[in-house]
Amino acid sequence: MQILFFALRNFNRARTRTWITVGAMAFACAIMIFYASLLEGWLAGMEKNAVGMDLGEFQIHARGFRADPDLYKRIGGEENVLAQLGRQGFVAAPRLYASGLAAAGNASSGIELRGVDLAREPLVTALNAHVWRGQWLAQEDQAGVVVGRKLARILGLGVGDEVVVVAQAADGSTANELFRVRGILKSVAEGVDRSGFLMPSATFRRMMIVPHGVHQIVVKRQIPAEDLNRATTRLARLLPNHEVRNWRQLQPVLARLFEMSDISLVIMLLITYAAVGILTLNALLMSVFERIPEFGVMKALGFSPWGLFAMIVAESMFQVTVAAFLALAVGLPLSLYFSSHPIDFSGFVQSSSTIAGVALDAKWYCVVTMNSVVLPILFLYLVAGLAILYPALKAAMLKPLAAIHHR
Amino acid sequence: MQLATMAWRTLMRNKRRSVITAFSVAFGVLLSVTFTASGDYAYTNMINTSAVMGLGHLSVEHPDYQDTPTLDKRLLEAEAVRQRALQIPGVTAAQVRIMGQAMFAGGAKSVGGVFIAIDPAQETPAHNIFLRTLIAGQCFSLGEEHGVVVGARMAEKLNLRLGKKLVFTMTDTNGELVSELGRVSGIFKTGDDSVDGGVVLLPLALVRRGLGYEPTAASLVAIFLNDHRQAESVKGTLARFLARSKEITVLTWQESQADLAGLIGVDRLFSYLLQFLVGLVIAAGIMNTLLMSVMERQREFGIMMALGMMPGQVVRLVLLESCWLGILGLILGVVITTPWFLYMATVGLDFSAQIGEDYSAGGVLVDPVMKFRLYRESALCIAGAVFSLTLVAGIFPAFKAGRTTPVENLKQG
Numbered sequence: 107m108q109i110l111f112f113a114l115r116n117f118n119r120a121r122t123r124t125w126i127t128v129g130a131m132a133f134a135c136a137i138m139i140f141y142a143s144l145l146e147g148w149l150a151g152m153e154k155n156a157v158g159m160d161l162g163e164f165q166i167h168a169r170g171f172r173a174d175p176d177l178y179k180r181i182g183g184e185e186n187v188l189a190q191l192g193r194q195g196f197v198a199a200p201r202l203y204a205s206g207l208a209a210a211g212n213a214s215s216g217i218e219l220r221g222v223d224l225a226r227e228p229l230v231t232a233l234n235a236h237v238w239r240g241q242w243l244a245q246e247d248q249a250g251v252v253v254g255r256k257l258a259r260i261l262g263l264g265v266g267d268e269v270v271v272v273a274q275a276a277d278g279s280t281a282n283e284l285f286r287v288r289g290i291l292k293s294v295a296e297g298v299d300r301s302g303f304l305m306p307s308a309t310f311r312r313m314m315i316v317p318h319g320v321h322q323i324v325v326k327r328q329i330p331a332e333d334l335n336r337a338t339t340r341l342a343r344l345l346p347n348h349e350v351r352n353w354r355q356l357q358p359v360l361a362r363l364f365e366m367s368d369i370s371l372v373i374m375l376l377i378t379y380a381a382v383g384i385l386t387l388n389a390l391l392m393s394v395f396e397r398i399p400e401f402g403v404m405k406a407l408g409f410s411p412w413g414l415f416a417m418i419v420a421e422s423m424f425q426v427t428v429a430a431f432l433a434l435a436v437g438l439p440l441s442l443y444f445s446s447h448p449i450d451f452s453g454f455v456q457s458s459s460t461i462a463g464v465a466l467d468a469k470w471y472c473v474v475t476m477n478s479v480v481l482p483i484l485f486l487y488l489v490a491g492l493a494i495l496y497p498a499l500k501a502a503m504l505k506p507l508a509a510i511h512h513r
Numbered sequence: 514m515q516l517a518t519m520a521w522r523t524l525m526r527n528k529r530r531s532v533i534t535a536f537s538v539a540f541g542v543l544l545s546v547t548f549t550a551s552g553d554y555a556y557t558n559m560i561n562t563s564a565v566m567g568l569g570h571l572s573v574e575h576p577d578y579q580d581t582p583t584l585d586k587r588l589l590e591a592e593a594v595r596q597r598a599l600q601i602p603g604v605t606a607a608q609v610r611i612m613g614q615a616m617f618a619g620g621a622k623s624v625g626g627v628f629i630a631i632d633p634a635q636e637t638p639a640h641n642i643f644l645r646t647l648i649a650g651q652c653f654s655l656g657e658e659h660g661v662v663v664g665a666r667m668a669e670k671l672n673l674r675l676g677k678k679l680v681f682t683m684t685d686t687n688g689e690l691v692s693e694l695g696r697v698s699g700i701f702k703t704g705d706d707s708v709d710g711g712v713v714l715l716p717l718a719l720v721r722r723g724l725g726y727e728p729t730a731a732s733l734v735a736i737f738l739n740d741h742r743q744a745e746s747v748k749g750t751l752a753r754f755l756a757r758s759k760e761i762t763v764l765t766w767q768e769s770q771a772d773l774a775g776l777i778g779v780d781r782l783f784s785y786l787l788q789f790l791v792g793l794v795i796a797a798g799i800m801n802t803l804l805m806s807v808m809e810r811q812r813e814f815g816i817m818m819a820l821g822m823m824p825g826q827v828v829r830l831v832l833l834e835s836c837w838l839g840i841l842g843l844i845l846g847v848v849i850t851t852p853w854f855l856y857m858a859t860v861g862l863d864f865s866a867q868i869g870e871d872y873s874a875g876g877v878l879v880d881p882v883m884k885f886r887l888y889r890e891s892a893l894c895i896a897g898a899v900f901s902l903t904l905v906a907g908i909f910p911a912f913k914a915g916r917t918t919p920v921e922n923l924k925q926g
Contacts, residue, residue: 123805130797137790174670176622205624207616207682207690213583214684215614216625260614262581272690274623296707301625359872366867374787377544381791384537385798392530392805451779460772461874 109413113420117428120393127389128425132432134382135486138375139437140444142478145371147445147471149364156360156464157353158232159294162199162324163334164341165356167349171321177204177276180319181348187323188226194344195328199226200320202310206273206281208303210261217257217303219273221310230326233294233304240265240289248309250288254302258290265290271303275315283313293465360464375482379489387493390422394497401501402509415502422494423487430483438479444472516826520833524841527806531838534802538842538903541795543850545895548784550854550885556777557886560741560766563877565642566708567612567629568769569735570744573598573751576762578732579769584613584724585686588761591731595635597754598736601747606640606737608632611720613732615683617663617713619671626667626711628681630720630731633657640737643701643714650675650699653716661695665702666710673697681713685724693723705873741766742888776874792898796906803835803910814914815922828915835907839900846899857885 117124157163166187171179181187184200191198202221207214224245228234234242243252253263263269267287275281285305293299311317327337334352342350354361394401401414448469460466524531564570573594575586588594591609598607611630616623631641634655638645643662644652653660661679663671673679675697682692695715702709721730738747744765751763767774807814814827861884872879 122808123801126797126801126804130794130801133797134790134794141787205622207623207625209684209688209690211583212585212684212686212688213581213614214616214682214690216616216623218625259580260582262583274621300707300711362867363872369867378787378791378794381537381540381544381794381798384533384540385794385801388530388533388537388798389801391533392802395529396809461776466776 109417109420112417113424116393116417116421117424123389123393124425127386128429128432130385131382131426131429131486131490132436134378135429135433135482136437136440138378138482138485139433139479140440140472141374142371142482143441143445143472143474144449144470145367146475146478147473149367150473151467151471152360152461152464153364154232155467156295156357159236159465160231160233160298161295161353161356162230163327164196164325164338164350164352166198166323166325166341166345167321167351169347169349172349172351175203175205175321177274177314177316177321180316180321181323182319184318184320184323187345187348190344191323191325191341194340196325196341197226197229197328198323198325199223199230200307201227201322201324202307202314202316203321204273204310204314206271206303208257208261208269208271210263210267210269213261215257215260216301217271218297218301219271219310219314220302220304221307221314221316222304223307227324230324233291236292236294237289238292240287242289243304243306244288245306247288248306249285250305251285252289252291252302252304253287254291254299255293256299257301257303258287260300263287263290271313273314275313277315279315281313281315293460295464296460299460299465357464363461371481375485379485382486383489383493386422386490387496390418390494390497393421394418394501398501398504398509398512401504402506402512405504405506406510411502414504415498418498418501419491419494422490422498426487426490430486433483433486434479437482438474441472441474441478444470445474446471516830517833517837520830521837523806523810523830524834524837530802530806531841534799534838535841535845537795537798538839538899539845539849541792541902542843542846542895542899543853544791545788545899546846546850546854546885546887546892547857548788549891549895550857550887551883552781552784553888553891554884554886555880556781557741558880559773559777559874559877562642562880563770563773564735564737564741564766565640565645566877567610567735568733568766569608569640570738570741570766571598571736571748571751572733572764572769573736573755574733574762574764575760579762579764582613582732584611584684584732585688587611587686587726587730587732588734589727589730590758591734592729594734594755594758594761598734598751601750601754603739603743603747604736605739606635606637608635608640608735608737609717609731610735611717611724611726611732613683615681615713617667617671618680618682619673619677622671624667624670624710626713628683628713628715628720630715630717632717640735642703643712646701646703647699648702650697652714653698657698658716658719659693659695660698660716662699662701662714663697664709664712665700666706667713668697668700670710673700675700679713681715683720683724686726691723693719695719703878705878708878773874773877788898792902796902799835799838799903799906800909803831803838803907804913806834807831807910807914810914811917811922814917815919815924818919819923824915828911831911831914832904832907835903835911838907839903842903843896843899854885854887857883861885 168179168181204219208217273281338352448471452468578586595607615628677697679695685691748763861882863882865881
């Protein structure tokens with residue numbers, strides 16, 4: 107108790123120095139809280155774009171379709187499968203795929219035709235709300251299609267323009283049809299941007315002569331808290347004759363990127379705090395060395411070495427605590443502000459920039475999580491704790507007589 | 514001069530404190546070099562990789578080709594442009610290419626993709642990533658009219674092997690669909706699935722004939738430079754050369770690969786911001802030290818002023834101390850940074866186990882080995898920034914030292 111009292115009193119003795127040290131620690135910690143929130147926000151944005159726009163949390167295919175996509179490798183009895191998934195607490199939407207050639211004016215490009223279930227797709231992805239120009243697909247407009255952004259550029263297409271599609275239908279005949287561009291998507295992912303050509307599933311079935319079956323079922327958990335791997339196992343057991351993959355398996359590069367960013371946050375913390383550590387060390391060293399005679403007197407009066415050690419540690423921990431509160435007071439509101447007012451990088455990032463094939467959002471939000479607040483503060487205590495060891499030990503081991511005469 | 518000696522002596526009076534402070538400056542140098550050099554290396558690498566993926570560091574093309582890259586937009590005198598470009602110092606290669614969209618069919622299956630029609634006599638693996646990453650066969654030779662080189666993923670999708678037929682369909686200058694037949698002579702694998710599944714190399718002569726192009730026409734001339742930072746100046750020279758030609762434009766990699774330029778811009782901005790923030794923390798440390806030493810020496814300043822030193826000289830004395838600290842810090846920084854830099858510049862850290870070899874950003878594969886490279890201007894910038902930060906940190910303590918009167922100072926002792 108006495109030690110704490112001493113430590114508290116010492117806090118106020120060299121005010122300028124104490125406050126510069128506390129200020130620098132608080133500043134670094136506040137910056138790191140903000141940085142961590144920004145990183146969490148970036149990751150959440152990437153995950154939302156990758157998983158929520160196109161990939162879905164899980165995908166189900168007929169065996170062999172992923173390795174070698176083929177119009178004929180379909181999941182049969184899809185109504186049954188969808189009903190089964192619904193009973194097990196999953197939301198699902200079927201998709202149909204084929205490749206073809208689209209031509210408009212003097213340009214042509216290979217495309218990936220996609221038949222979309224207009225009622226179910228919005229339940230699993232937010233693609234319908236991600237239209238850049240024009241509108242999303244509509245049941246009453248069977249000849250209206252939505253295309254990827256880069257594809258629109260390659261073909262010189264605008265909303266309302268006509269585009270011809272040639273493809274090989276399931277019966278071997280040449281499917282040839284005229285469509286009208288109803289909408290152009292915002293940047294989603296490299297594949298969709300470059301070759302996505304979306305139409306209502308009824309149109310797809312009629313054009314490609316595929317009356318039954320689907321190529322892909324995109325699935326989402328109804329309870330987002332359920333563990334991804336456990337849900338994958340549950341799905342695989344439910345549909346033993348199909349290929350079930352979660353998004354981490356479908357996009358391993360992205361999954362690795364997410365794992366890496368936790369490490370990169372820790373590295374950033376270590377680097378920034380190393381500077382704080384040196385600063386704290388220097389400040390504490392100064393405060394210990396100018397008080398050597400004082401410590402000598404304290405020891406001569408019966409203060410134990412450990413008591414002195416504890417007092418100096420308590421002193422610095424007190425400073426760190428003040429710094430942590432200051433950092434919270436600045437970093438938290440800052441991060442919360444930017445969680446509703448995104449930082450806009452659209453001047454820098456092209457609307458079609460991608461990382462690991464996933465579209466990069468030009469607007470970055472902060473996401474404040476337990477991790478992004480607690481980790482920087484925890485690290486601050488750790489670094490300051492390490493920095494104090496040397497000066498505190500030095501003081502603890504002083505010889506009283508020599509210390510009193512120290513000048 | 515005398516002041517400088519005095520300042521140095523003061524610093525040396527408390528060696529431990531000065532060395533720790535100088536060490537924090539040195540740490541700042543180490544950090545700044547780490548951030549900047551890893552960035553300089555990674556950006557150079559990404560820019561060069563992106564260049565060898567098709568468009569070069571500079572591309573000369575039809576003014577409308579960038580917005581809608583259709584095959585009716587072409588350079589009529591592509592070969593002449595190439596010869597011109599090769600005369601400019603700094604240009605290492607110039608390749609005439611036709612690039613466009615096509616539908617590729619093998620057996621019963623077909624996929625859409627991009628083709629790059631190349632002249633096998635001009636192309637080398639150094640300027641063409643697909644020829645550098647061949648895993649089977651080889652590039653078609655000049656005599657081999659129908660040779661094609663496909664990506665591994667496309668070969669898998671279309672069940673293609675060496676010697677197999679590949680039919681490609683494209684839109685000619687009149688808007689008509691034309692098909693040509695090729696045979697697989699090589700298969701490449703860059704590691705990026707969308708590239709390996711969507712890019713095909715075709716012979717320039719075959720595509721020219723198929724599209725009905727003139728014998729010297731092409732979509733673009735891709736120009737490669739010794740150093741990507743010369744792009745703007747070479748563009749200027751080239752634009753002067755081509756001033757009289759109509760329907761021709763020169764684009765730097767920043768213009769033709771705006772995605773990549775944007776990513777690099779944001780990344781660089783973040784790196785600078787972070788360096789600046791860490792710099793502020795370090796500056797606070799230096800200010801703390803100087804302030805301490807100023808407070809301790811109030812009496813000393815009092816005596817100096819009583820002996821005739823002007824307040825301005827006291828201010829200068831403390832500023833010189835921070836100047837010495839900066840120099841000491843820089844020297845220490847060079848000492849601790851050099852071994853780290855040399856290791857990273859030659860060996861580097863291999864992150865391929867963590868991020869894999871197929872990680873791409875802005876559509877360009879990223880090297881999983883982190884290495885260092887420091888541009889001369891970056892190094893000067895770091896030295897300048899560190900030094901000025903140290904000086905700025907000395908301003909407040911210096912003025913504090915110069916403000917008080919001799920009598921008050923003497924009393925404090």
